[in-house]
Amino acid sequence: MEVAEGGSSVGGRFTLPPRRINSEDILFCVDVDAESLVEMKSTTVNGRPITRLESIRQAILLFVNTKLSMNPDHRFAFATLAKTASWLRKEFSSEVESAIAAVKDLSATVPCGQADLTHLFKLAAHEARKSRAQNRILRVIIIYCRSSVKPQHQWPVNQKLFTFDVMYLHDKPGPDNCPQAVYDALVDALELVTEYEGYICESGQGSARVLFRHMCMLLSHPQQRCPQEDLDIPKSLVKKSPAADTTNGEDIVPVSSQ
DSSP, X not given: OEEEEOOEEETTEEEOOEEEEOOEEEEEEEEOSGGGGOEEEEEOTTSOEEEHHHHHHXXXXXXXXXXXXXXXXXXXXXXXXXXXXXXXXXXXXXXXXXXXXXXXTOOOOSOOOSOBOHHHHHXXXXXXXXXXXXXXXXXXXXXXXXXXXXXXXXOOTTOOOBEEEEEEEOOOXXXXXXXXXXXXXXXXXXXXXXXXXXXXXXXXXXXXXXXXXXXXXXXXXGGGOOOGGGOOOSOOOOOOOGGGGSBTTBOOOOOOOO
């Protein structure tokens, strides 16, 4: 179990009383609609374009390995989303080999139509109660890939038992899709169900690097998060200006090493 510290001032002296941060049970739910097979801009070493699903596999394993390096007590389970959610690997495990086996089993073939998140929320609520009984918290990370189909759900407004994060990979807006409307629906779902601060990340660039960068943002523990609108990461790397090579407008005098 991780330990976080909150500050207080007593008699002019700043103290950091420890408080407990619960280990996480993290449920990945991966969209297996045919749109998860869309090719991205990234390629393999042989020059073959990789699909969204292949990049998702890599991103999940990056997340799992990094999260376990922070706290080996975190655990992971896996589900898929077609028309509704179904288990891929139900038992939560902190073994990397279990995660590798699960992502290898991910596959997609046909369009699934509209996704109903209700069953996913029911599964998560059931698992969240089990996690709480073990002094743990549950988080769901959904990776959604449909650009023209808004997800639907039916869920009570006053039942917030788990944290909900969203990773949304989509096409550019066009006459045949509506990624903004889909994004708005995902935001509505997040705000309805999430217990702690939930994050939503999206990309229509088709870049695996952007996906990995967003996945690293989701490493943050729900009990230690600031509101997403206050995040100023990741920062873009701006090319150094030539003006930065001078000081107060003066020329730099080279120094001989002899």
